[in-house]
Amino acid sequence: MTIISLKTGTDPELIRVGLSDGSLFSLRTSYLENRTNLDENSEISAASAGDMRFAASCYRAEKAALNLIARAEQCAFGLAAKLEKRGHDQVCIREVMARLEGLGIVDDRRFAERWLGQRLSRSADTPLGLKAKLCRRGIAPRTAGEALKSCLSPETEAKLLERYLRKKTRSPASKTRYGLYQGGFSPAVLALYFQKK
Numbered sequence: 001m002t003i004i005s006l007k008t009g010t011d012p013e014l015i016r017v018g019l020s021d022g023s024l025f026s027l028r029t030s031y032l033e034n035r036t037n038l039d040e041n042s043e044i045s046a047a048s049a050g051d052m053r054f055a056a057s058c059y060r061a062e063k064a065a066l067n068l069i070a071r072a073e074q075c076a077f078g079l080a081a082k083l084e085k086r087g088h089d090q091v092c093i094r095e096v097m098a099r100l101e102g103l104g105i106v107d108d109r110r111f112a113e114r115w116l117g118q119r120l121s122r123s124a125d126t127p128l129g130l131k132a133k134l135c136r137r138g139i140a141p142r143t144a145g146e147a148l149k150s151c152l153s154p155e156t157e158a159k160l161l162e163r164y165l166r167k168k169t170r171s172p173a174s175k176t177r178y179g180l181y182q183g184g185f186s187p188a189v190l191a192l193y194f195q196k197k
Contacts, residue, residue, distance in 0.1 A: 001049050006040050014059075017052055019044075028062065031055035031095055054092070061088040061096045066105075075111040076101060077138020112139050112147035120156050124167035126183030127152060127160070157189045 005018035015038070018024045029038070032055045034048060044052075061083055068074055068082055076097055083093045100106040112134050119130060127148055134144035152160075164183075165175065177190050 001044050001046065003038070003040055003042055003044060006038065017056075019049060019052075021049075023053075025053070025056040026059055027052060027055035028059045029055070030099065031058040057089060058092045058095050061092045062099070064088065065096055065100060069100075069105060073111050073114050074106060075108050075138050076106050077108075079106060081138075108139050108143050109147055112144055113151055116147055116151040120151060120160060122163075123160065124163040125160070126164060126180070126185065127157070128182075128184035131184065154186075154189055154192075157186060158193065161185055161189060161193055 002020040003017060004020050005016070005024075007016040008014065009016075013029050014026060015029060016024070016026050032038075033051050064086055065074075065079055065083055068079060074082075079100075080093050080097055083096070084090065088096075097106065115134060115137070116130060119125075123130065125133075131141070131144045131148050134147070135141055139147075161180065164180075177194060180190055181187065
């Protein structure tokens with residue numbers, strides 16, 4: 001098999017490849033395992049052609065991922081699941097996720113902080129309840145805890161506590177100081193709340 005055409009654009013990592021079997025595809029060279037035979041009119045093995053097709057599949061998965069990210073912030077787990085649902089190969093998804101996370105385009109901590117920022121102003125949940133919801137979205141518990149700590153100022157936590165006590169109390173035990181502490185509210189915020197009562 002022969003490479004009959006190679007075209008590059010403004011991004012030198014992106015190339016459009018035409019092969020003698022009639023296939024034409026775009027790929028990102030960073031997804032290639034072997035980059036040595038990228039010359040027009042050069043003969044390539046079936047393995048090299050397969051490597052190019054794999055890189056092209058990764059590039060298609062990357063474009064799909066970037067389209068999803070353009071619509072809304074994505075976490076790694078959720079984005080990978082969406083790509084798999086759209087029919088992309090798991091090996092390609094792993095390669096793409098590694099690249100996007102390496103570039104900082106996908107960042108679970110940033111996702112968690114933005115998710116919490118939207119919910120802290122209107123949620124009637126406990127801090128541990130919010131952390132659990134983040135973990136169900138595929139965020140690592142440590143990352144969720146760090147994001148919660150950075151987003152939860154004493155004022156924000158006090159408002160969250162008031163909303164929780166107004167709307168979400170299911171049992172008398174959840175209204176006790178210990179029950180609230182078990183829900184993740186800080187001792188300082190609880191002491192201030194019960195001091196006012």
